[in-house]
Amino acid sequence: MVSLPHRMRKLQTRLLAIRLGSGAYILPKDINRIHMRFAPRIEGGHMGPRKFWHHELVRLKYHNPAISMTTDRTARAEDPAVLSVHFTSPTPTQSPDETTSGPAFADSTPAAAQPTERVSTIDMKHRTNAEILDELVRMTKAQAVEATEAEREELRSLEEQRVKGAKDSAKSLEVRARVAREKQLLEQARGELAADAV
Amino acid sequence: MAVPRYCPSCLSLAFATSTIFRAAPRRPALLPLPPPQNQQPIQLRPASTNALKYRRKDPAAAQRRKKARSTYLAPDLKNVVQFSLVDAMRYLRASEVGRPPTSSKYELDVRLRTAKNGAVVRNRLRLPHPVKTDLRICVIAPSDSPQGLAATAAGAAIVGEEEVFQAIRDETMKFDRCLCHTDSLPALTKANLGRMLGPKGLMPSVKTNTVVKDVAAAVREMAGASEYRERMGVVRMAIGQLGFTAEEVRRNIRAFVENVKRDMQGISDQTAKEMHEVVLSSTNGPGLSLNGTFGSADADLGDWSAAKA
Numbered sequence: 001m002v003s004l005p006h007r008m009r010k011l012q013t014r015l016l017a018i019r020l021g022s023g024a025y026i027l028p029k030d031i032n033r034i035h036m037r038f039a040p041r042i043e044g045g046h047m048g049p050r051k052f053w054h055h056e057l058v059r060l061k062y063h064n065p066a067i068s069m070t071t072d073r074t075a076r077a078e079d080p081a082v083l084s085v086h087f088t089s090p091t092p093t094q095s096p097d098e099t100t101s102g103p104a105f106a107d108s109t110p111a112a113a114q115p116t117e118r119v120s121t122i123d124m125k126h127r128t129n130a131e132i133l134d135e136l137v138r139m140t141k142a143q144a145v146e147a148t149e150a151e152r153e154e155l156r157s158l159e160e161q162r163v164k165g166a167k168d169s170a171k172s173l174e175v176r177a178r179v180a181r182e183k184q185l186l187e188q189a190r191g192e193l194a195a196d197a198v
Numbered sequence: 199m200a201v202p203r204y205c206p207s208c209l210s211l212a213f214a215t216s217t218i219f220r221a222a223p224r225r226p227a228l229l230p231l232p233p234p235q236n237q238q239p240i241q242l243r244p245a246s247t248n249a250l251k252y253r254r255k256d257p258a259a260a261q262r263r264k265k266a267r268s269t270y271l272a273p274d275l276k277n278v279v280q281f282s283l284v285d286a287m288r289y290l291r292a293s294e295v296g297r298p299p300t301s302s303k304y305e306l307d308v309r310l311r312t313a314k315n316g317a318v319v320r321n322r323l324r325l326p327h328p329v330k331t332d333l334r335i336c337v338i339a340p341s342d343s344p345q346g347l348a349a350t351a352a353g354a355a356i357v358g359e360e361e362v363f364q365a366i367r368d369e370t371m372k373f374d375r376c377l378c379h380t381d382s383l384p385a386l387t388k389a390n391l392g393r394m395l396g397p398k399g400l401m402p403s404v405k406t407n408t409v410v411k412d413v414a415a416a417v418r419e420m421a422g423a424s425e426y427r428e429r430m431g432v433v434r435m436a437i438g439q440l441g442f443t444a445e446e447v448r449r450n451i452r453a454f455v456e457n458v459k460r461d462m463q464g465i466s467d468q469t470a471k472e473m474h475e476v477v478l479s480s481t482n483g484p485g486l487s488l489n490g491t492f493g494s495a496d497a498d499l500g501d502w503s504a505a506k507a
Contacts, residue, residue: 004273011279014484018292036296053296062292066502071296197250 013158016151019063023056023133025142027064032116033086034060037072037079038124044077045126052083052129063145081124083132085140086116270431272311272474280489283451284444284503286478288494291440293483299441302481303329306437306451308458309475310428316469318428319461325424326453327446329436334372335417338362338386338402339379348414349377363389377416378402378409426458433458440480444503448492451478 036057038049053071061069075081122135136142147155281289287304294302310319334355339346341358349357355373356362359382365371376395378386386402395401402408410416426435437454438447455476462471479485494503 004277008277008279011484011486015289018289057295058292061295062288065288065291069295194250197247 009158009161012154013162016155016158018058020145020147020151020155021055021059022130023052023059024063024145025060025137026145027060027067027140027142030087030089031064031067031085031140032088034067034069035072035084035086036070036082036124037075037084038081039075039077039079040073041077046075046077046081046124048127048129048132049081049083049124052124052132056129056133083122083124083136085120085122085136087118087120088116268315269311269313272309275475275487278475278487280487282489282491282493283448283478284492284494286486286488287444287447287503289486290478290480290483294440294480297440297482300439302440303436304438304440304442304447304478304480306435306454307477307479307485308433308455308473309477310431310433310462311472311474312428312431313469314431316471317465319433319458319465319471320427321457321461322425323435323454323457324418325437326449327438327442329424329439329450333420334374335420336362336371336373336376336400337379337413337417338376338382339413340382345379345413349417352414352417354413354417359385363391366391366394369394373400375420376400376402376408377413377420379413380409380411383409426454437478444492451476 034057036049036053039046042050057069057071061067120139122132122139124132137144290304335353336356337346337349337354338359339349339357341347341350341361346357354377356365356371362371363386383402392401408416424435426433435454437450442450455473459473462473465471476488476490477485478488
């Protein structure tokens with residue numbers, strides 16, 4: 001990042017994109033875990049799950065950081081793509097898992113702090129991420145997150161600055177190109193002068 | 199949008215009202231030239247040698263000779279949006295959702311206020327919670343002996359004697375390093391595993407310091423110390439895995455920052471260095487400037503930070 005205002009503008013755009021947008025929902029307290037299983041490549045109808053992971057799941061995670069959200073991308077193209085939501089009864093006090101200092105193994109099965117009572121699944125294959133989100137919201141009765149006035153104002157001003165910046169950038173490119181061309185002509189003239197004088 | 203004004207001196211349109219775009223510094227007046235569509239080369243009166251001798255030097259060169267900065271830029275932090283550790287981790291965990299918890303790492307960038315040509319900060323540090331722990335270490339010692347238990351506590355992947363020998367022969371065991379307790383060495387040589395472990399470089403031997411008395415310390419040592427160095431005025435180091443809790447990350451950050459401070463004091467007689475900004479980021483996440491506090495500004499989410507992503 002070159003300058004502080006530029007850096008802050010890019011950062012705020014990114015953070016607002018994480019907070020707001022498609023997938024910004026607060027899930028009810030009785031959800032324990034969300035797990036997605038789909039293929040690493042999109043052939044076979046796995047594009048919807050992948051987009052969901054990159055866009056909607058990010059916002060869901062931001063607004064529900066206590067819910068463990070994992071993915072398993074080891075399915076084959078012909079296997080089903082499944083999103084499973086693990087429900088449990090909400091308890092007033094949750095004892096968090098204490099840490100271990102030993103080596104951590106990468107796996108897709110987290111240690112659940114509470115026993116899972118029921119599991120609901122959504123079939124994601126050949127569906128767009130918007131459809132998957134709709135079904136998830138219907139199933140869990142999630143609450144949408146609305147942008148506050150301050151956030152709307154910020155979004156507006158960032159968009160304005162972006163458009164203005166693009167226009168100014170195009171114009172300044174034009175100006176710079178013209179100055180460079182004139183400089184080139186001057187150099188050429190000076191070069192001829194030196195050649196003539198010799 | 200203001201009406202653009204035509205500035206005759208620099209033959210360009212001047213924009214006075216744009217806040218983001220600052221016009222380039224006005225160059226000294228260029229000679230009036232014919233429009234660029236003119237295909238013929240420019241014909242000027244041949245000047246005398248005297249004129250050539252006293253001709254004005256290229257104006258751009260005069261501008262180029264301004265002094266380069268001797269310190270790295272340290273912009274004013276009052277315009278920077280800063281976050282507490284928990285708030286920053288919330289954004290980073292969201293950006294990294296669904297990734298394996300040991301593959302994505304948190305990274306800390308400590309920006310220093312320092313001269314460009316001075317001594318640099320360079321050192322090794324063993325973090326309270328090491329980042330790169332995927333080193334699988336196998337320890338040959340009886341699993342119920344005090345040494346064996348200490349080894350498991352220190353983080354060895356596999357500890358044992360006979361069962362380990364059998365697993366190695368069956369090729370069911372996979373590990374990166376192998377240590378052996380001095381008392382178990384005869385059993386190891388008798389098991390004749392040299393043919394399996396030797397070519398892989400995993401056979402414990404006295405020469406490679408892999409036959410040890412204090413196994414726990416050796417396991418800890420092997421897990422390695424992370425190295426850091428200052429590049430272009432910034433010290434960067436991996437400070438945690440995605441699966442770490444906020445407390446662990448906080449301890450690591452504290453250890454790292456204190457170490458850097460100590461290093462800076464150590465070389466303060468050669469170059470003065472000061473910490474300017476601390477930025478936390480992750481493999482797929484944005485870089486968030488930390489304000490030094492831990493707890494979240496938004497209290498109604500409860501204590502999620504102790505959960506392991």
